């Protein structure tokens with residue numbers, strides 16, 4: 235299918251991201267013109283400190299942009315209040331302080347907050363969405379377990395289920411595979427890919443898992459030297475965009491295996 239305008243879930247126009255302290259402005263990246271199509275799995279990659287978290291915070295309105303525009307489904311993010319934004323974008327932060335004393339079900343139910351009344355009473359629709367999320371992430375068996383009784387990988391799945399219960403067209407995750415072993419990293423990223431295919435949601439995640447992202451993602455966004463470059467893995471490989479990601483004294487991009495390798 236052609237990626238026409240109506241299938242773009244999020245786009246930015248000449249966006250600059252960074253930090254304002256009093257009158258001092260630190261620009262982390264500028265001239266950002268992104269288009270995130272429906273149903274795509276997209277990784278944001280870049281070396282430590284390049285600006286992945288800054289981008290995620292800006293796109294989710296948790297950090298004020300320096301310049302430019304962000305549109306969600308063609309609506310200017312500046313025109314959306316917090317409640318409307320939370321019906322459009324769900325955010326999963328790995329290091330967020332969340333009470334692990336909650337059961338998996340209770341934590342996932344928090345994803346329904348934009349829809350419930352102030353008492354948090356769950357309607358039939360809320361219960362349906364929570365159970366659907368448990369099933370999609372394949373953690374129905376963990377439903378009544380306390381979050382402090384489950385593994386890091388299982389907890390990550392609970393956080394993803396909470397984001398699914400929030401019922402938004404766009405999910406954004408900051409380093410969802412942190413602290414997981416290789417098998418569980420692959421398991422989480424394959425789960426994200428499955429969710430894109432089965433639910434047509436767009437999922438954007440920041441990651442250091444370059445070799446996995448190259449194998450699984452529809453698009454990569456590279457942050458380098460205050461600029462963003464995006465494209466499919468093939469487009470970026472063919473355009474030689476990956477070869478200069480790191481200083482080449484330790485790691486290099488091997489064109490034939492299409493992966494990063496240690497320099498011997």
Ligand SMILES: Nc1ncnc2c1ncn2[C@@H]1O[C@H](COP(=O)(O)OP(=O)(O)OP(=O)(O)O)[C@@H](O)[C@H]1O
Nearest residue numbers: 253260262280281282283284285286287288289440
């Ligand atoms: N609150 C802040 N005020 C000023 N500068 C900040 C602030 N938070 C982060 N920075 C700076 O912004 C830059 C980008 O940081 P960011 O956390 O977005 O990078 P990152 O790519 O997510 O890094 P990592 O891979 O290490 O998580 C860094 O130079 C960082 O020091």
